Amino acid sequence: MSTRYFGQRVERNIDPKLLRGEGAYVDDIPLTNALHAAFLRSPVARGKIKRIDVSAARAYPGVAAVYTYADIGPLDRPMPLLIPHPSMKSPKTQRPLARGEVFYVGQTIAMVVAVDRYVAEDAAALIELEIEPFAVEMDMAKAIADGAPLVHADVANNIAAEFVQTSGDPDGAFARAEHVTRITVQVDRSTAAPMECRAVAARWDEISGELTVWDGTQAPISVRGGLASIFALDEDKVRVIAPDVGGGFGQKVLLFYPDELLVPMAAMQLGRPVKYIEDRRENFLGSSQERTQIHTIELAAMKTGEVIGLRDSFLHDTGAFIPYGIAVAQVASTSIAGPYRIPNIWVEFKAVYTPTVQVTPYRGCGRPQACFALERAMDQLAEDLGIDRFEIRRRNFIGEKEFPYERAGLLFADGLKVTLDSGQYAKALSLAAAQLDMADFAGEQEKLRADGKYLGLGLACYVEGTGLGPYEGGHIRVHPITGKVYVNTGLSTQGQGHDTVFAQIVADQLGVSPQDVIVVEGDTKAFDWGVATFASRAAVVSGNAIHKTAITVRGKILQAAANMLEADIDDIELRDSAAWVKNSNRHVSLAAIATASNPLRYAFNEAAQAATQFAPASKHDGPPLAEGQAPGIEATDYYSPSQSTWAYGVHAAIVEVDPALCTVKIRKYVCIHDCGNMINPTIVEGQVMGGIAQGIGGALYERLDYMPDGTLSNASLMDFLVPYATEIPPVSVLHLETPSPLNPLGVKGVGEAGCIAVGAVVASGVEDALKSLGDIKLRHVPLTPRMLSDALESVGY
Numbered sequence: 058m059s060t061r062y063f064g065q066r067v068e069r070n071i072d073p074k075l076l077r078g079e080g081a082y083v084d085d086i087p088l089t090n091a092l093h094a095a096f097l098r099s100p101v102a103r104g105k106i107k108r109i110d111v112s113a114a115r116a117y118p119g120v121a122a123v124y125t126y127a128d129i130g131p132l133d134r135p136m137p138l139l140i141p142h143p144s145m146k147s148p149k150t151q152r153p154l155a156r157g158e159v160f161y162v163g164q165t166i167a168m169v170v171a172v173d174r175y176v177a178e179d180a181a182a183l184i185e186l187e188i189e190p191f192a193v194e195m196d197m198a199k200a201i202a203d204g205a206p207l208v209h210a211d212v213a214n215n216i217a218a219e220f221v222q223t224s225g226d227p228d229g230a231f232a233r234a235e236h237v238t239r240i241t242v243q244v245d246r247s248t249a250a251p252m253e254c255r256a257v258a259a260r261w262d263e264i265s266g267e268l269t270v271w272d273g274t275q276a277p278i279s280v281r282g283g284l285a286s287i288f289a290l291d292e293d294k295v296r297v298i299a300p301d302v303g304g305g306f307g308q309k310v311l312l313f314y315p316d317e318l319l320v321p322m323a324a325m326q327l328g329r330p331v332k333y334i335e336d337r338r339e340n341f342l343g344s345s346q347e348r349t350q351i352h353t354i355e356l357a358a359m360k361t362g363e364v365i366g367l368r369d370s371f372l373h374d375t376g377a378f379i380p381y382g383i384a385v386a387q388v389a390s391t392s393i394a395g396p397y398r399i400p401n402i403w404v405e406f407k408a409v410y411t412p413t414v415q416v417t418p419y420r421g422c423g424r425p426q427a428c429f430a431l432e433r434a435m436d437q438l439a440e441d442l443g444i445d446r447f448e449i450r451r452r453n454f455i456g457e458k459e460f461p462y463e464r465a466g467l468l469f470a471d472g473l474k475v476t477l478d479s480g481q482y483a484k485a486l487s488l489a490a491a492q493l494d495m496a497d498f499a500g501e502q503e504k505l506r507a508d509g510k511y512l513g514l515g516l517a518c519y520v521e522g523t524g525l526g527p528y529e530g531g532h533i534r535v536h537p538i539t540g541k542v543y544v545n546t547g548l549s550t551q552g553q554g555h556d557t558v559f560a561q562i563v564a565d566q567l568g569v570s571p572q573d574v575i576v577v578e579g580d581t582k583a584f585d586w587g588v589a590t591f592a593s594r595a596a597v598v599s600g601n602a603i604h605k606t607a608i609t610v611r612g613k614i615l616q617a618a619a620n621m622l623e624a625d626i627d628d629i630e631l632r633d634s635a636a637w638v639k640n641s642n643r644h645v646s647l648a649a650i651a652t653a654s655n656p657l658r659y660a661f662n663e664a665a666q667a668a669t670q671f672a673p674a675s676k677h678d679g680p681p682l683a684e685g686q687a688p689g690i691e692a693t694d695y696y697s698p699s700q701s702t703w704a705y706g707v708h709a710a711i712v713e714v715d716p717a718l719c720t721v722k723i724r725k726y727v728c729i730h731d732c733g734n735m736i737n738p739t740i741v742e743g744q745v746m747g748g749i750a751q752g753i754g755g756a757l758y759e760r761l762d763y764m765p766d767g768t769l770s771n772a773s774l775m776d777f778l779v780p781y782a783t784e785i786p787p788v789s790v791l792h793l794e795t796p797s798p799l800n801p802l803g804v805k806g807v808g809e810a811g812c813i814a815v816g817a818v819v820a821s822g823v824e825d826a827l828k829s830l831g832d833i834k835l836r837h838v839p840l841t842p843r844m845l846s847d848a849l850e851s852v853g854y
């Protein structure tokens with residue numbers, strides 16, 4: 058029987074290996090005779106390097122080399138600006154090693170390479186460094202004022218970019234409005250905190266002239282291109298392997314971190330493998346972060362609750378450098394109207410340099426901030442107009458028949474329109490309400506209040522543009538001899554389960570079991586062209602590329618089988634790893650078909666013997682394919698989406714607040730989401746759950762606390778509070794599947810979805826819980842006990 062695997066809960070095939078501890082991360086790669094790198098990092102945020110003396114470090118026994126900017130030749134230049142944009146005045150990117158000045162605590166100043174990490178760190182500690190500190194302003198709102206200390210001397214008011222987008226006639230809408238709600242909200246700085254910190258190892262083979270780099274990156278092909286160009290090597294001579302990677306969440310797709318360039322450089326110069334494994338403190342100090350935005354948002358509404366206009370002006374903290382241009386802020390600005398039919402929009406932002414590590418996309422990429430601003434404003438509008446929170450959202454949703462819905466004038470990224478493709482927003486809201494069991498909730502809220510416990514209901518909706526281009530590809534090959542199917546892609550995986558879902562797609566087309574499909578990712582030798590894993594794009598872009606390729610391979614199999622079995626091509630079906638003549642027992646295995654492409658080549662094998670029994674029925678003497686078809690049961694193809702697909706969801710929660718202790722417990726969390734057709738619901742649920750857990754961190758616990766002098770006070774997992782499993786409540790995840798009309802599989806992305814709405818839901822719930830105590834407004838996450846205490850104090854509690 059042929060089975061359809063698309064949409065099935067096929068078990069993730071990589072898990073047994075990882076759970077048994079058999080994963081191979083960069084640090085597990087055995088490298089004989091390897092040297093180890095350690096970095097000297099800046100202890101101050103801004104300052105001038107007055108003196109650096111590495112002589113003691115160089116003389117330290119066991120040290121192979123010490124590098125400062127002066128020792129790295131052509132690498133001493135600013136890293137690439139990945140996404141240029143005309144709104145940027147003087148875009149700054151970081152140099153691998155600081156030259157002359159430092160811009161944040163943790164910036165790399167020197168690299169020591171030694172026989173082991175201990176020696177490398179001890180030697181780094183011997184480097185004499187004198188920095189004249191400059192004044193800093195850590196508060197983004199104050200940093201744009203005249204006279205504030207500058208992060209970059211030539212960037213006035215620290216404003217890295219200013220950008221305005223308009224849709225419709227916002228001024229007209231605000232003039233017409235019967236009510237305007239205006240609030241200011243803030244989301245604070247956080248970090249991805251992956252289980253595995255970043256890691257790079259490199260080996261240079263002088264004889265073949267080949268550089269091999271193991272890199273815990275989300276973008277191996279792009280890293281290879283960068284390394285080849287900076288070291289003036291042919292791309293074929295550079296192999297980048299992203300082995301098992303313990304989470305990335307956007308942090309591992311910077312291009313480049315200093316070590317990604319310097320470790321290969323050292324390996325080439327020293328003629329020995331070199332390894333660098335970032336430790337947790339370095340991850341807090343030197344790896345990208347995201348989130349701080351301050352929005353002032355206004356909704357122009359009619360008394361019916363209809364929102365006719367939106368204005369949003371926000372500050373976006375971009376850190377000391379801006380390698381991703383305005384991408385994060387632009388995504389926030391184009392997500393600002395959420396799932397609502399708001400025809401008139403004005404959204405403006407300023408990206409602000411601060412003396413902190415650079416900001417690049419972290420799971421959600423600007424959307425959690427936009428969602429927080431919009432949904433907090435929707436709650437306020439509901440209160441202002443005396444309309445139920447569910448009802449006001451229902452009245453403003455884009456209706457099912459209104460798709461495709463274009464927000465004319467807004468650009469998601471350069472040249473990329475904001476056109477929402479499909480959805481059932483109202484249905485998602487109704488499902489959320491049903492899941493919460495509102496009648497029951499009201500009763501319990503009343504009952505617990507008598508015991509001094511305060512229950513509240515939180516609600517938020519989001520949309521997410523997913524599946525960003527420009528392209529991804531796939532190569533599929535049915536292996537002669539074994540008949541196993543190999544799928545190579547240009548992506549890498551950090552835990553998303555690509556190998557399982559891509560196997561499902563291929564298995565459906567080729568009539569094999571997903572267990573017989575071996576997906577190879579994260580190795581530039583396996584596939585040549587590709588972009589990276591980010592922007593929730595693998596299902597949409599790679600999934601469709603692989604689907605397209607599998608259809609071509611299927612066609613070749615059918616053609617060859619028809620020839621081999623002397624049957625009509627329409628009479629062939631594929632199942633159980635073989636091609637069958639329908640309603641008969643006549644069949645030939647995929648192994649034999651692939652082998653028959655060139656039986657002589659595999660002459661010592663049984664499948665080859667079997668294959669020779671089938672005389673090529675085609676008129677030519679070649680493999681049993683059609684004349685002109687390439688040999689081998691294999692193909693390569695690409696998919697390039699025309700625009701993003703828009704996933705969405707409604708999240709709601711019942712929270713319990715203890716005002717005496719200022720603690721918040723999430724009692725129940727409900728997530729209704731829609732990522733189009735699901736390839737694998739179990740994987741989708743894992744993604745959503747992981748996102749929600751990360752969102753809870755951002756809602757209640759995780760904040761990077763920069764001190765007024767620019768040092769990070771909580772650069773450790775003892776102080777930066779990542780939630781434990783015990784903080785994650787029971788979550789019911791319900792799926793809607795509205796296919797995207799934009800791609801053959803009808804899929805949308807889901808990798809970031811879970812985290813987007815959580816901050817807004819929690820703040821909404823806590824505010825609701827405390828309503829009876831006074832006019833408490835919660836406009837800032839993470840919502841710490843301190844903030845709650847202040848809020849309660851402000852109403853005299």
Ligand code: MCN
Binds near residue numbers: 559596804
């Ligand atoms: N999927 C599916 N059906 C759909 C959509 C997706 O079965 N309709 C599956 C996909 O096939 C894939 C997974 O769900 O196996 C996530 O798919 P997708 O939304 O396409 O996201 P990507 O695979 O491109 O992963 C990137 C995304 C991002 S941007 C971040 S950040 C993130 C995330 O994935 N980082 C993660 N999830 C993560 N999960 C883990 N474990 N680790 C990370 O670092």
